[in-house]
Amino acid sequence: MRKELTRFAALAAVLLAGSCAAPGDNDMVVKTIDPARLHPITVEPNYRSVRVSFAGHGTGLMPEDAAKLDRVAEDYLSRGNGSVNISVPEGGDSSDAISFFGERLARLGVPRSRILVGTHPVEDGDRRVEIGFMAYEAHTAPCGNWSEDIADTQTNLPRMDFGCSVQQNIAAMVANPRDLDESRQLDDAGDAVRRATVLGHYEKGEVTQADKRTVDKGSEQSGLSSDIQ
Numbered sequence: 136m137r138k139e140l141t142r143f144a145a146l147a148a149v150l151l152a153g154s155c156a157a158p159g160d161n162d163m164v165v166k167t168i169d170p171a172r173l174h175p176i177t178v179e180p181n182y183r184s185v186r187v188s189f190a191g192h193g194t195g196l197m198p199e200d201a202a203k204l205d206r207v208a209e210d211y212l213s214r215g216n217g218s219v220n221i222s223v224p225e226g227g228d229s230s231d232a233i234s235f236f237g238e239r240l241a242r243l244g245v246p247r248s249r250i251l252v253g254t255h256p257v258e259d260g261d262r263r264v265e266i267g268f269m270a271y272e273a274h275t276a277p278c279g280n281w282s283e284d285i286a287d288t289q290t291n292l293p294r295m296d297f298g299c300s301v302q303q304n305i306a307a308m309v310a311n312p313r314d315l316d317e318s319r320q321l322d323d324a325g326d327a328v329r330r331a332t333v334l335g336h337y338e339k340g341e342v343t344q345a346d347k348r349t350v351d352k353g354s355e356q357s358g359l360s361s362d363i364q
Contacts (some may be wrong), residue, residue, distance in 0.1 A: 170298020174275045176305060178312045183210065184267025189223070191234050203237075207266050208243035214311055215268045218251045222263045225254045232264055240266075273312035275302045 185207055187200035196204065211219055223232040233252045241247050256266070257306060278299035285294065309315060336343045 140236075142205055142342070159183045163328040165313060168297075170302055173295070173297065174277050174299045174302040176273050176315055178271050178273050178316045180265055181272045183207070184220075186263040186265050188262075189235065189264050191231060195235075195316055197261060202351075204239060204266065205243065207268070208240055208245055210270070211268045212244055214270050216313060217269050218249045219245055219266065219268045221250065222265045222267075223252070223257045224257045224264070226257070228261055228304065229254050236266065250296060255281050271316075273306040273309055275306055278303060301321065307354075319361055 146298075185203045187196060187203055189196065195201075207219075221233060221240070223229045223235045223236070237252060238252055239248050274301075278296055280295040280299075283294055306312070333343045
């Protein structure tokens with residue numbers, strides 16, 4: 136009889152604990168054990184720009200300004216979005232400055248279609264050229280929330296700082312933070328039909344590439360040489 140009473144008391148305690156839980160408690164538990172929800176990564180746009188002096192095509196740039204321009208181009212190619220903006224001071228030499236910086240960025244690898252140029256009024260005698268672009272930065276709230284008593288283990292849940300450093304590392308290492316917000320568009324140059332054909336061969340366990348012997352034979356018949364090794 137005592138054993139049955141003990142079992143009944145244990146069952147009643149479980150049912151009572153469940154009935155006292157608030158509707159949002161489950162969501163709170165999931166959030167507490169999910170670092171992505173507890174420490175979400177925020178992606179925000181950030182305009183990056185530098186100002187460099189330009190004395191004409193014959194003089195070019197000072198070494199420190201040339202290094203700045205090189206870093207801007209490298210940074211844009213690695214994580215830039217949209218266009219690179221070149222804004223030169225208004226004046227008689229504005230066309231020369233636009234031509235110089237446009238060609239310089241193109242030589243550094245920036246596509247010409249992504250280069251936008253314009254002029255701005257001179258203020259306080261500052262005739263430097265501004266080069267900038269929009270980038271996206273990923274970050275989380277600072278880690279180090281030790282406000283809870285770590286000796287209190289009755290909930291058996293991770294502490295508020297759980298997973299924060301991992302989220303910080305992801306935000307710091309992602310190549311293009313915008314990928315965390317939206318997926319990239321497929322390359323227009325890709326051949327969807329050919330891709331589907333290759334995938335079909337792969338799923339059937341068939342060869343997914345062209346037969347080298349057939350390619351060589353076709354080249355010989357057409358009088359062309361093949362460099363395929």
